[in-house]
Amino acid sequence: MAFLEIRDVHKRFGPAHILRGISLDVELHQVVCLIGASGSGKSTLLRCINALEVIDGGVINLDGDRCSGQGIDVDALRQEIGIVFQSFNLFPHMTVLDNITLAPRKVLRLPAAEAEDRAMQLLTRIGLAEKAKDYPDRLSGGQQQRVAIVRALAMEPRLMLLDEITSALDPELVAEVLNIVRDLARDGMTMMLATHEMHFAKEVSSKVCFLHEGVILEEGPPEQIFGDPTEERTQAFLKRIIDAGRL
Amino acid sequence: MLTYRKAATASLLFPPAGIPAMYHSLEAGRLAREGDVEGARTAGGKARDWSWYAVGVGLTVYVIAFLLFILFNNHGAVRVVFFGWSILTNGKAWHSMLKGFWINIQVFFITEIIVLVWALVVAIVRLLPGKACRPIRMLATLYVDIFRGIPAILVVYLVGLGFLQAKVPLVGDLSDNQYVILALSLTYGAYVSEVYRAGIESVHWSQVAAARSLGLSYTQSLRHVVVPQAVRRVIPPLLNDFIGLQKDTAIISVIGVLDVVNRARFINNAKGTLAAYSMAALLFLAVTIPFTRWLEWLQKRSQNRMQGGH
Numbered sequence: 001m002a003f004l005e006i007r008d009v010h011k012r013f014g015p016a017h018i019l020r021g022i023s024l025d026v027e028l029h030q031v032v033c034l035i036g037a038s039g040s041g042k043s044t045l046l047r048c049i050n051a052l053e054v055i056d057g058g059v060i061n062l063d064g065d066r067c068s069g070q071g072i073d074v075d076a077l078r079q080e081i082g083i084v085f086q087s088f089n090l091f092p093h094m095t096v097l098d099n100i101t102l103a104p105r106k107v108l109r110l111p112a113a114e115a116e117d118r119a120m121q122l123l124t125r126i127g128l129a130e131k132a133k134d135y136p137d138r139l140s141g142g143q144q145q146r147v148a149i150v151r152a153l154a155m156e157p158r159l160m161l162l163d164e165i166t167s168a169l170d171p172e173l174v175a176e177v178l179n180i181v182r183d184l185a186r187d188g189m190t191m192m193l194a195t196h197e198m199h200f201a202k203e204v205s206s207k208v209c210f211l212h213e214g215v216i217l218e219e220g221p222p223e224q225i226f227g228d229p230t231e232e233r234t235q236a237f238l239k240r241i242i243d244a245g246r247l
Numbered sequence: 248m249l250t251y252r253k254a255a256t257a258s259l260l261f262p263p264a265g266i267p268a269m270y271h272s273l274e275a276g277r278l279a280r281e282g283d284v285e286g287a288r289t290a291g292g293k294a295r296d297w298s299w300y301a302v303g304v305g306l307t308v309y310v311i312a313f314l315l316f317i318l319f320n321n322h323g324a325v326r327v328v329f330f331g332w333s334i335l336t337n338g339k340a341w342h343s344m345l346k347g348f349w350i351n352i353q354v355f356f357i358t359e360i361i362v363l364v365w366a367l368v369v370a371i372v373r374l375l376p377g378k379a380c381r382p383i384r385m386l387a388t389l390y391v392d393i394f395r396g397i398p399a400i401l402v403v404y405l406v407g408l409g410f411l412q413a414k415v416p417l418v419g420d421l422s423d424n425q426y427v428i429l430a431l432s433l434t435y436g437a438y439v440s441e442v443y444r445a446g447i448e449s450v451h452w453s454q455v456a457a458a459r460s461l462g463l464s465y466t467q468s469l470r471h472v473v474v475p476q477a478v479r480r481v482i483p484p485l486l487n488d489f490i491g492l493q494k495d496t497a498i499i500s501v502i503g504v505l506d507v508v509n510r511a512r513f514i515n516n517a518k519g520t521l522a523a524y525s526m527a528a529l530l531f532l533a534v535t536i537p538f539t540r541w542l543e544w545l546q547k548r549s550q551n552r553m554q555g556g557h
Contacts, residue, residue: 052460085457
């Protein structure tokens, strides 16, 4: 039994059938990369896993417990699963420190001092301790995204979902964000990431899934997907990426 | 070409700025004929600047002059009716007016505090999600529709006189002031709830997604993420509504409370002028203008602390 089991998941938005039967296993400490064109369903799949979207069919299990459909405690589920968004989504009316400590204080009911200690440790680790009292608009995009990652980590999730977290960043800021993800992977964090950074996907992932029109067309170790893809669509997708100079 | 020449000519209607404008425009013409293009442009620019002074300063001077003309025309009748000095310098009259105005201030402050809370409750109820909450959502919508649609003065009559006559349970035996507070709270609660609702809806859904994804409940997300951002955004329209409310406390006079308007009426009747109404107007201005400036300052401060966002 895998840590995260996704079985025949379907998702529709009105007439649009976005996910058309996705099945996928993620083992503990694995890093799974979702690649594919925009609109292929990568983001939707991630959002379904932590119940930001309600799935229309299939089942998702986390560590053996069903975590989709009716009757689940979404708030409890989301404590187990952290997500980081493309557009950071920091709370603009709170300082960096408050952004990070809000959920530990209000959801985990940690005392403020303890929550702040932990937040400062995390901020120190990513080199942003001196920004603790700043509001997010004083930070660069890369710094904001690092704070967003730390905000999710402060809940000590068992699974991290990263939804194209470098797509909104200027190129020179991408590396500082990816370095954190690299560290997390080294520390054994289980992660699923939707990404267009193919070099990075090749480097960190244990498994790469190519999504096309709502199905996983091909999955396998990165060497195989990037080196010797069997599906024609995958080959065509990767060729476009290579032609764009991104691989 | 040479538009500054026409502007300078028009500026002569206000000679203090028009004469320099004309001088520079002639200078520009001379320099242009001598072939000094750069000098001509500089002089033309100066002529344009002076023409703008003619508009900005000249218009102001003429408008003020016109107002003074009205004030002192007809042997100063306007001045006597609106600003009878004998009353404006009458200490007893001011004392009586201030006593009345104090009631307006009290009604304003209490109503404002009630409205700030009550309107937020209504707005949140109108935005409750799901099928189960539909009846209460509709009830809140009905309330807003009704009380936004009735003139405040009618609500004051209906609540202030009607509740007392009909001995309505819970609110059948209140003082006149309390009835007015109740009536104005009902009316302004409906208005302000719409302001809050617009503010809450303007907070991008991705903020809620971020809050919920951290495990915060719907209520916690509203409390800590959505409402604080919404309130900051609606301060300018709220301010507008509260200045309206501050002025509408004058409605209290229609059910016989001895507020500033009724006291002014008595003084006017005794002295045969309207000067006491001007006094009342000055009293309102003395509160609304500083109040506006203070809220603008508060808003600027909060903007400085939280620029941008989205």
